[in-house]
Amino acid sequence: MGRPRTAIGTFGEFTYITAPNGRIKARVRFRDDDGQLRLVQATGDTRKGAERTLKEKLTRRDGFAAGSRDLSADSTFSRLVDVWLADLDLTDKLAPSTRALYERNMRQLVMPAFENYTLREIDVRKVDQFIKRLASSKSYSTAKQARTVLSLALGLAVRYGALKENPVRGIARMHKPASQAMALTIDEVDAIRTAVRSWRREGGLSGPKPDGQLEQIIEVMLGTSARIGEVLALRKCDVDVTKTPATVRICGTIISPAGRPTYRQHHPKTEKSTRVVSVPSFTAEVLRQRLVVVAHEPPEHLLFFTRNLTPLTTNNVRRRLRTILAEAGISGVTPHAFRRTVATVLDRASGPDLAAELLGHTSSKITKAHYIQPDEEVDPVTAEILESLAPKQAEQ
Known part of the structure; x- marks a missing residue:
């Protein structure tokens, strides 16, 4: 055999020995999961071949292949x-x-x-x-x-x-393009309500009529600020219309994994956004209507569901809303637009902190940056204050 030669490899210091037949043996001391150093070796026709075979042998050792210890700077x-x-x-x-x-x-x-x-x-x-x-x-x-x-x-x-x-x-800091949240006006909200309420209601059309759930979902989004998935995840037991104002507990969301059935996740987008909100009268009325529909169902039954009693998917609701509004000539409206509208209305009335609390945000910073439409109007009291700068009347 030839004299041993050494090189630093991925797994430590490799030793290479050339046999009389010209084949190369690669060896290395490897620390197993039990902490013991053991000599591991492999043979190949070339030095690279022996090294490759040795590395493959090492990765097959117990506890190694399933882990990540084979990651190195040379890994792909x-x-x-x-x-x-x-x-x-x-x-x-x-x-x-x-x-x-x-x-x-x-x-x-x-x-x-x-x-x-x-x-x-x-x-x-x-x-x-x-x-x-x-x-x-x-x-x-x-x-x-x-x-x-x-x-x-x-x-x-x-x-x-x-x-x-x-x-x-x-890397260089990323700079977000200038943009601002856009809320819907009252007139725009009413136009959306009219479009959804009248869609495919005229006579002479084939196929089943809309079941009215989409317009009800919109009223719940406007009365709770909840995300579309959170609204679709509301259950019979999450609603209390026996008190004034009625309340809704937002504590889940709808998930549609690729290749698997849609299901209700038992917490909202984040664990901290579980909340109980009081709702306005128009939302309470819609919730009463849904409770009548599920009156004979168990407490865990969803308020909104398909004809097959399965959860509605967020994508289907978005697609239906987009189709209806396109036919009505209304563009740029998504379910999230209702959430921004609620945040903006609350901000105008009471400031961003209350809006953040209703939306389930931990800080009003996120609410102001992404959900509240900036108010360009300066408080008109400035006009009264600046009257003090008016020119004095010339003496007669």
Whole structure:
């Protein structure tokens, strides 16, 4: 045998020995999960072949293949993504919809740009240019979503020692385009009500008539500020119309996972946004109507549901609303527009703190930035105050 030669490999210091027949034996001391150092070796026709076989052998050792200890600076980004997704499932702290969104954004937005790179090749410059191109060709929102999942995955690589630092943290700050929340006016709300109430109600049309749930859902959104998924998740037991004003407990949302049935999640978008809200009389009247429909159903029964008694999906409600309003010549209105309208009305009457409380926000900062339409009108009392600057009457 030839003299042993050494090199630093992914798993530590490899030793290479050439046998009389010309084959190469690669060896390394590997610390197993029990903390013991053991000699592991593999043979190949070439040094690279022996090393590759040795690495494969190491990754098959108990407790190693299912983990992430095989991540290194030489691992591909695709390998990191597999480990990252498995880690998300292991921690199980994300809502199914968020988990699905993360994977979709990773595979559709990020993977095409980085899948062929090793981790050591992904630096600040590459990430910075990628995010800027995405913001320019797509949108700020798309670039921000890509940055989020890329940072999470590379952060995992840092935690497992494959990278020394997360290159996403070094990129240029993203600048959100100037925009402002737009609320609906009272006239616009009434026009929407009229369009939904009259849609397909005229005689002579084939097919079943609308069941009236969409207009009722709109009244509940306007009276509670709840998200569309939260409204569709309301149950019989969440409503109390025996008191004045009537109350609604918002404590769930509707989830539609890809490839699985739609179901009710037992908390809203965030755990902290569970709340009990008092509703105006027009919303209370709609809730009474729904309670009559489910009068003989158990307390956990949903107030809004399909003809098959399954949960309504948020996408179907959005699609139906969009179709109706398009036929009425109304554009740019989504279910979230009602939430912004409620926030703006409350802000005008009592300030952003009350609006934030009703919307289930932990801070009015989010409410003011994304939900309240800015008020351009200055308090008219300024005119009275400035009267003191009027020119004095000339003496006769």
